[in-house]
Amino acid sequence: GQNIDQPTEMTATEGAIVQINCTYQTSGFNGLFWYQQHAGEAPTFLSYNVLDGLEEKGRFSSFLSRSKGYSYLLLKELQMKDSASYLCAVRDSNYQLIWGAGTKLIIKP
């Protein structure tokens, strides 16, 4: 079967760094995505990885290891507005997105 695992909830302090992990087992791999979803809102795209390595975009970075079925999202200089759920998704061999349940990130002052 297809499976995406990520922690249910994490807590971090404003100004700090947090790493959200995602492991996956899917039928085929055509890229891994991270989305941000604030409570009661729609998901919005953060990053895309298809090759191994680190992709950096401002305060956010995403890493991929295809051989390990592993990714992480790194958030630096945390701000209160970063309090949200972070969704990991893998595009499978049929080009459909398989989604994890999301990691709720709580930022404390």
Add this chain to the structure above:
Amino acid sequence: IAGITQAPTSQILAAGRRMTLRCTQDMRHNAMYWYRQDLGLGLRLIHYSNTAGTTGKGEVPDGYSVSRANTDDFPLTLASAVPSQTSVYFCASSPGLENNEQFFGPGTRLTVL
């Protein structure tokens, strides 16, 4: 319209009733998707459309139907609603299946009693 819109925002529905959730995008995207999001679960694909005139089944299609008569609109119909269809429904679009980013509508919160 800017982006992708959904209607209604929320709805309470009696079991057995028929309901159509509307989705419209003005980005001229070829691909459109319907997902449901339930607490503790990831987004699950219900149906999708690669281009106008074609549709396909996702992970959880039973009890739902879609149509894609034109590029802009992708309605989702529940023929006879059941309580297990209580969920938040998101419509999304992308330029094509191979494109990296899906753009999501604001969602419809549906409660079936």
